[in-house]
Amino acid sequence: MRLTLRRNTTPPTEPGIHGTAKVDRRTKGLTKRLNAGDVAVIDHVDIDRVAADALVSAGPAVVLNAARSSSGRYPNLGPEILVEAGVVLVDDLGDAVMSIAEGKSVRVDGPRVYVGDTLVAEGTVQTPETVAQDLETAREGLSDEIERFAENTLDYLRRERDLLLDGVGVPDVSTPLDGRHVLIVVRGYHYREDLATLRPYIADYKPVLIGVDGGADAIIDAGWKPDMIVGDMDSVSDRALSSGAEIVVHAYRDGNAPGLERVRDLGVDPIVFPATGTSEDIAMLLADDAGAEVIVAVGTHATLVEFLDKGRAGMASTFLTRLRVGGKLVDAKGVSRLYRQRISNLQLVLLSLAGLFAVVMALMATAAGQTFFGVMGARLDDLWSWIGGLFTG
Template sequence: MTAAATLISGPARVDSSPRALARRLQPGDVAIVDALDLDKGAAAALAERRPVAVVNAQSCISGRLPTTGALVLLEAGIPVVESAGPAALAIRDGAAVTVEGGTISAGGGSSLEGTRLTLETVTARVRAADEDLHVHVASFTATALDLLDQDADLLLDGIGLPELRLPIEGRPVVVVTSRFTGSDEVLARFARERRPIVIGVGEGADAARAAGLNPRIVLGDVDGVSEDALRRASQVVVHDGEGRDAGRARALAIGLTHDWCEAGLASEDVALLAAHAAGASVVILAGAREGLLEYVSDRSTAGAGALLSRLVASGSVVDASVLGAVYRHRYSAVMSWGAFGLALGALLLAAWGTAEGHDAIESAWTWLADTLGGGR
């Protein structure tokens, strides 16, 4: 039996969003996603959870862009089946699934046929797509210029941004997007020590809470955000760059006090610009896009808007992924003096155990007593 025909089985975990799925994926699961041109960051989030296989309803690399998500999974030893079709998303979450070659079977139902990927075929497709990348970059640049002309007041002057009511000026802010997987120990330590204001963008609010962060501001489409996260927030700003009303309807239905923002940018970009405009000392993006390709691969204007927002706020923005390289643990005065006291005590105890040290300590104590006594 060849490697491609090896039988793989496990419980299905289904979500159209790879990043959202990664937050609840467990080792041994079969991940089923719906991602045209699976990007590197989303694939890395899946790979970290160690599923036994990843099934994509769409093509992992269509040839439109040299996306390397499939390579990330394959190099991690995780089998990948692509183009399984929309019926893959109808598989019941938790159902027993078997994958053999490109065939996916679930619970005695009809089988689905996809394409089992190999390193050789994916590498060749990435190489071919890379040759046409300059065309997509040119198109992306034109889109960015159009967006800058259309939303100059918002991007350059902050007109239309929501007013954040918490005192932000001079304080660090962490913006947590829905792409955040919650596995960042450096960010968690930074949050404990520096007490930043955390902004959860849409479902990123729940991702932040799962990571031990406390999102005091929730901004974005709140339709998929837990009511607990919404109730615990000091401010909720309902926003949907595409103009949908589901989030606002949810807020009204549960009687949630909220603000409203009509900006046309994506919610994570609105959060970034609002924090920057409010005077944040630093804005840390948790779940940011990784590299130019992730911006270019977004077929809507969202990628262009994200890049422009990063440029506008560039003086205060840091990706959480590089926080470990620029942030150093800060020890409190109590901890520093405590460590000094312990070291001094250990030194005195060691000296007391020797004749010379014993005599020196007694002499020092006598001198100190005479000095203090003489000053009465």
């Protein structure tokens, strides 16, 4: 009997994590097309909390960052969120990693990144220990960042004092805001949970719903329709832009805006609001200038770390806008803690009838109650007969 020996031609499995590369320097743009198990390739210094939450929701196997996920500028929470969620984070890979073509098969073996057999880049794998060390280092240097924040705030105030102090340049809008509650939704910190807790408030007060870019889609996903959409229109869907809401395009000071032509191509005639600062700040200034009574903020920035998450270019406008809006501004979490749903007149009538019905049924279950209702029934019958006699006599 002849034995034939065959060689095993199946190549050995190469070590590491394999996945399809999705590449974008803008983390916000990448998360829209990121699928579970992909390898996310980004260039994001100081990954903030919103970006980390969006990445975790998309479910990538690995996040490859060309930049440092925590530069030490301030204690940003993004790396900690990713690592705690079980996402492998490889840091400080350099610009070479951004040369990986979209859709390529990538292998990540520890700190090394391969496309085929080619080593593309090598960085640092973040662990709970390294993340904790970076946070501690960042806290030590926080005072320097606060000083730079103060300098940037004064510079922004000099450039935008007319807008901040007198409302110069705020456009007129057709949506009635004077004397009304306004709910501004930003797709930021815990916006889904905040919208869910505000359902009774929205049902009772019927506030004007303003979505800031993707916040308009959050309003639609929650079952409502936005009254106004404010932003540069880089992360809002065509569905939201075509919903009938009034569109306010946040433009640069020269009047140019990346999303302006996109809006016009949909057949929508937008209002253009040229201003520096962030779109959420522009929405608050617009609502305040139009006479809103209360401004409720969902998903916006409120704490020092959240201001720093915006970067020095954005946190000055965020801080000063809140000083301008003043006592009108209420965070969504504060509304949910303080608000109690109002009871309507109809609800009071129904509650009274239910209580009366319960008393009647309880009396009928007793002998005295049965006798009482029997006597009352006889008296009512006599009264009815007497009234009938008046008309037949």
